[in-house]
Amino acid sequence: MIRFEQVTFTYDGADLPTLDRVDLAVGEGELCVVVGPTGSGKTTLLRAVNGLVPYFTGGRLSGEVVVDGRSTRDYPPRELADVVGMVGQNPAASFVTESVEDELAYTMENLGIEPAVMRRRIEDTLDLLGLHELRHRPLATLSGGQQQRVAIGAVLTASPRVLVLDEPTSALDPAAAEEVLASLTRLVHDLGLTVLLAEHRLERVLPFADTMVLVPGRGSPLVVGTAAEVMVDSPVAPPLVELGRLAGWAPLPLSVRDARRQAGALRLRLAGARPATRDAVAGAPLATLDSVTVRYDEVTALDAVSLAFGAGEVVAVMGRNGSGKSTLLAQVAGVRPPASGTVRLDGVDPVGLGPRDLVAKVGLVPQDAGVLLYGESVGEECASADHDTGLPPGTTAAVLERVLPGLDPDRHPRDLSEGQRLAVVLAVVLAPAPPLLLLDEPTRGLDYPGKARLVRLLTELADAGHGVVVATHDVELVAQVATRAVVLAEGEVVGDGPARAVVCHSPVFAPQVAKVLSPDPWLTVDEVRTALLGEPVRG
Amino acid sequence: MAGAASRTTNPILLLLIGGVVAFVVAARRTAAPWSRSLVVFLRLGLVVIVLRVVLVVVFGNRLPGHVLFTLPQVPLPSWARGVSIGGPVTVEALVQAVVQGLRLAVVLLCFGAANSLASPYRLLRCLPAVLYEAGVAITVALAFAPELVVSIGAVRDARRLRGRPVRGFAGLRGMAVPVLESAFDRSLQLASSMDARGYGRRVPVSAGARRWATGGTAVGLLLVIGGVYGVLVSGSLPGGGIPFVAVGAVLVGVGLAAGGRRTNRTRYRPDPWGWPEWVVGASGAVAVGCLIAAGVLGVAGLQFSVYPLGLPTLPLLAAAGILVGLLPAWAAPVERRTAAPARTRPPRAPGGPERGRTATPAADSADVPPERPVPPSSLPVPTSPKRPAVTPADAPVGRIEGRVA
Numbered sequence: 001m002i003r004f005e006q007v008t009f010t011y012d013g014a015d016l017p018t019l020d021r022v023d024l025a026v027g028e029g030e031l032c033v034v035v036g037p038t039g040s041g042k043t044t045l046l047r048a049v050n051g052l053v054p055y056f057t058g059g060r061l062s063g064e065v066v067v068d069g070r071s072t073r074d075y076p077p078r079e080l081a082d083v084v085g086m087v088g089q090n091p092a093a094s095f096v097t098e099s100v101e102d103e104l105a106y107t108m109e110n111l112g113i114e115p116a117v118m119r120r121r122i123e124d125t126l127d128l129l130g131l132h133e134l135r136h137r138p139l140a141t142l143s144g145g146q147q148q149r150v151a152i153g154a155v156l157t158a159s160p161r162v163l164v165l166d167e168p169t170s171a172l173d174p175a176a177a178e179e180v181l182a183s184l185t186r187l188v189h190d191l192g193l194t195v196l197l198a199e200h201r202l203e204r205v206l207p208f209a210d211t212m213v214l215v216p217g218r219g220s221p222l223v224v225g226t227a228a229e230v231m232v233d234s235p236v237a238p239p240l241v242e243l244g245r246l247a248g249w250a251p252l253p254l255s256v257r258d259a260r261r262q263a264g265a266l267r268l269r270l271a272g273a274r275p276a277t278r279d280a281v282a283g284a285p286l287a288t289l290d291s292v293t294v295r296y297d298e299v300t301a302l303d304a305v306s307l308a309f310g311a312g313e314v315v316a317v318m319g320r321n322g323s324g325k326s327t328l329l330a331q332v333a334g335v336r337p338p339a340s341g342t343v344r345l346d347g348v349d350p351v352g353l354g355p356r357d358l359v360a361k362v363g364l365v366p367q368d369a370g371v372l373l374y375g376e377s378v379g380e381e382c383a384s385a386d387h388d389t390g391l392p393p394g395t396t397a398a399v400l401e402r403v404l405p406g407l408d409p410d411r412h413p414r415d416l417s418e419g420q421r422l423a424v425v426l427a428v429v430l431a432p433a434p435p436l437l438l439l440d441e442p443t444r445g446l447d448y449p450g451k452a453r454l455v456r457l458l459t460e461l462a463d464a465g466h467g468v469v470v471a472t473h474d475v476e477l478v479a480q481v482a483t484r485a486v487v488l489a490e491g492e493v494v495g496d497g498p499a500r501a502v503v504c505h506s507p508v509f510a511p512q513v514a515k516v517l518s519p520d521p522w523l524t525v526d527e528v529r530t531a532l533l534g535e536p537v538r539g
Numbered sequence: 540m541a542g543a544a545s546r547t548t549n550p551i552l553l554l555l556i557g558g559v560v561a562f563v564v565a566a567r568r569t570a571a572p573w574s575r576s577l578v579v580f581l582r583l584g585l586v587v588i589v590l591r592v593v594l595v596v597v598f599g600n601r602l603p604g605h606v607l608f609t610l611p612q613v614p615l616p617s618w619a620r621g622v623s624i625g626g627p628v629t630v631e632a633l634v635q636a637v638v639q640g641l642r643l644a645v646v647l648l649c650f651g652a653a654n655s656l657a658s659p660y661r662l663l664r665c666l667p668a669v670l671y672e673a674g675v676a677i678t679v680a681l682a683f684a685p686e687l688v689v690s691i692g693a694v695r696d697a698r699r700l701r702g703r704p705v706r707g708f709a710g711l712r713g714m715a716v717p718v719l720e721s722a723f724d725r726s727l728q729l730a731s732s733m734d735a736r737g738y739g740r741r742v743p744v745s746a747g748a749r750r751w752a753t754g755g756t757a758v759g760l761l762l763v764i765g766g767v768y769g770v771l772v773s774g775s776l777p778g779g780g781i782p783f784v785a786v787g788a789v790l791v792g793v794g795l796a797a798g799g800r801r802t803n804r805t806r807y808r809p810d811p812w813g814w815p816e817w818v819v820g821a822s823g824a825v826a827v828g829c830l831i832a833a834g835v836l837g838v839a840g841l842q843f844s845v846y847p848l849g850l851p852t853l854p855l856l857a858a859a860g861i862l863v864g865l866l867p868a869w870a871a872p873v874e875r876r877t878a879a880p881a882r883t884r885p886p887r888a889p890g891g892p893e894r895g896r897t898a899t900p901a902a903d904s905a906d907v908p909p910e911r912p913v914p915p916s917s918l919p920v921p922t923s924p925k926r927p928a929v930t931p932a933d934a935p936v937g938r939i940e941g942r943v944a
Contacts, residue, residue, distance in 0.1 A: 077735045359701065
């Protein structure tokens with residue numbers, strides 16, 4: 001269905017090709033997952049399928065991409081709209097109309113489909129993706145999961161043969177991600193659709209994948225095979241696969257169910273051992289919220305929330321999309337005043353602080369970290385951060401060197417990978433040494449090595465007495481780094497306690513290792529590894 | 540309404556128009572992000588009034604009358620004769636400045652209103668196929684303003700988080716680049732998304748037919764724009780410009796029909812043009828009509844004069860015409876989705892199932908046929924999409940020149 005023949009693509013001004021002599025064939029009705037480190041060219045590969053690369057990006061493409069018998073050489077993206085449905089990384093940015101139903105109709109209108117047929121297909125799509133409740137809603141008021149489903153629906157109505165999705169679940173909470181993936185599986189099974197999707201959070205998509213393409217990056221050849229084959233020595237692997245490698249299971253488990261069936265022996269070996277818990281000593285409170293309520297017009301984003309964040313703890317704030325996590329962080333950072341209640345940051349109201357005083361007390365890394373960067377180069381960002389905060393020149397550059405050594409200061413922030421950009425933002429935010437660090441969804445778009453680096457850094461910071469608050473959907477991150485977990489629902493705190501206790505007992509927030517080894521409270525592969533190596537191996 | 544505003548200098552009438560427009564917007568606002576642009580335009584209008592007064596005080600508008608105070612006069616070289624800085628400032632000059640500023644402000648307010656009620660996306664949907672390239676450019680430009688408002692907020696927050704000044708000149712300068720950059724990015728993404736979804740697919744037609752379609756439309760549009768100018772500025776064209784509008788409209792119609800054959804776009808549940816739409820259009824036309832009629836009949840009080848200084852009178856015919864403009868507040872089709880509350884930060888809104896109920900009692904009570912889920916854009920301002928290009932520039936500029944000379 002999709003065929004790449006000797007495809008080489010080089011962006012304008014780049015020395016090395018992003019895709020180098022790629023050969024790839026994806027058959028009809030396959031669900032193919034594209035994996036690889038950040039910046040390896042996954043998005044480029046996906047966008048080449050319908051010709052957005054190179055029609056919209058510029059650059060040189062040689063070789064041929066053929067979809068359903070049509071070559072992108074002869075057909076521009078708009079002429080492929082009836083064959084390929086493309087859903088980008090940020091669905092909200094791709095919406096052309098303003099309401100759900102109009103958006104679903106848009107592609108069909110362009111294709112000139114009869115109104116009666118359109119009407120029927122829209123009703124079908126609404127049912128298929130469970131959107132009928134939302135059909136008249138303005139797109140701007142939808143939650144992340146709903147927007148993602150609308151974006152999928154909007155390309156599905158044209159009944160394409162191929163669906164291409166770039167990180168469809170990265171912005172979604174675990175439940176919404178399940179929902180989207182379940183819809184996709186249904187499309188593959190019922191309609192024989194070919195699906196090509198890129199994803200960093202392999203733990204979510206692995207059980208659904210038929211085939212897998214590993215893009216190692218830097219011009220190395222692609223690795224193509226079934227999911228189990230590719231996972232054997234993939235540099236990116238979900239915790240489940242890591243656990244399987246550690247325990248020597250063959251074939252490698254791809255779903256929690258597979259793993260549990262093989263896990264009996266491992267559980268026996270671990271019997272009696274207890275995970276080494278880091279001492280979660282919450283020091284003096286750095287920030288307190290006292291019955292804080294925040295409203296956006298008629299929506300209550302936070303409802304009488306009272307919390308305190310102390311020095312030395314890593315607090316994970318979890319909850320559905322739109323449950324008030326970002327609002328909570330924005331309150332602590334004094335971005336806007338609460339409707340009622342008080343916020344105290346180091347004893348003062350953060351809203352009244354001047355920018356320079358504020359950054360000395362609290363650092364906030366927003367969801368889209370790139371919004372903080374608008375210099376021409378990494379070096380310029382560092383210099384201007386020193387200037388803004390009145391630090392001696394070179395402070396930020398030194399912090400960056402500690403966070404991510406060896407980053408070229410001449411590079412433009414826009415050309416950095418997601419992980420590198422996050423490192424620069426972290427350096428900028430950490431330079432004035434704020435005692436409290438807030439991160440909003442820091443692992444979006446981050447690959448496993450990038451995530452591991454972040455985990456190390458956050459742990460170091462907490463050990464050095466900083467308070468860290470992370471709002472995230474990423475349960476694996478929570479498992480690795482958090483000492484305390486706060487669960488929000490509809491703006492209220494519904495759970496607050498030690499991270500292990502909170503996540504182990506939740507079917508939604510439990511990490512994979514916990515699911516495999518429950519009821520024992522193991523959270524991460526590292527814990528299991530330490531426990532196994534710490535005691536004599538019993539055969 | 541903008542047309543009506545440019546026809547009078549009576550401050551009472553102007554304030555009346557402003558009030559009517561604001562009321563209609565308040566009554567028919569949707570939850571969409573662009574509905575806040577009225578406030579932005581309102582601020583812009585206030586700036587215009589202040590600027591006008593300051594200019595009059597500094598550069599002097601030498602109207603004889605009651606001298607309020609005298610600024611020291613700055614002698615200028617002979618080549619700058621005709622321009623003076625400082626000098627006596629009279630009450631009459633100030634009042635006149637305020638009134639003229641007010642007129643421009645009300646015209647701006649009308650555009651703000653049009654912007655808050657109609658979405659740029661929907662305008663694009665209404666564009667005929669032959670204008671497709673131009674259409675993309677216009678929508679991207681139209682989407683630019685509201686997106687700008689949204690991203691200014693985001694950049695402000697970001698700058699504060701980096702410990703940078705957010706107020707004053709330094710703050711403004713630092714914000715300009717990232718704001719423009721993000722708005723630009725957004726527009727590019729929109730364009731690539733539209734292309735990927737088949738916008739602009741066409742069927743082959745002969746080159747001659749294509750040329751005819753494009754040429755006819757372009758000439759027609761020029762005529763319409765010229766004609767509209769004639770309608771707004773009395774006496775600039777023979778016959779008030781109406782014949783130009785008529786001929787132009789016919790040409791545009793022919794051109795669009797010919798061009799439309801090139802694409803095979805269809806429309807999903809097209810916006811119907813029912814009686815609410817007629818009422819909306821007509822109420823605006825009545826407002827302009829009443830003012831034009833009042834002008835032709837020579838009704839006193841339409842043009843406010845500072846001699847003698849005093850409270851302006853209220854011409855009844857014109858006032859009644861403007862009040863007709865209130866009708867859209869009730870007659871304009873209600874958005875079915877009024878159930879969704881207005882929000883300042885839309886994307887993070889919870890998606891509880893209780894918000895999923897969309898058919899609201901409000902929608903049903905407004906006599907909207909139940910099988911019509913997505914009502915048309917409610918444009919209570921009777922300006923055609925082309926008219927804005929002319930209105931704000933023409934009337935006030937003409938006035939100022941007349942004064943200086």
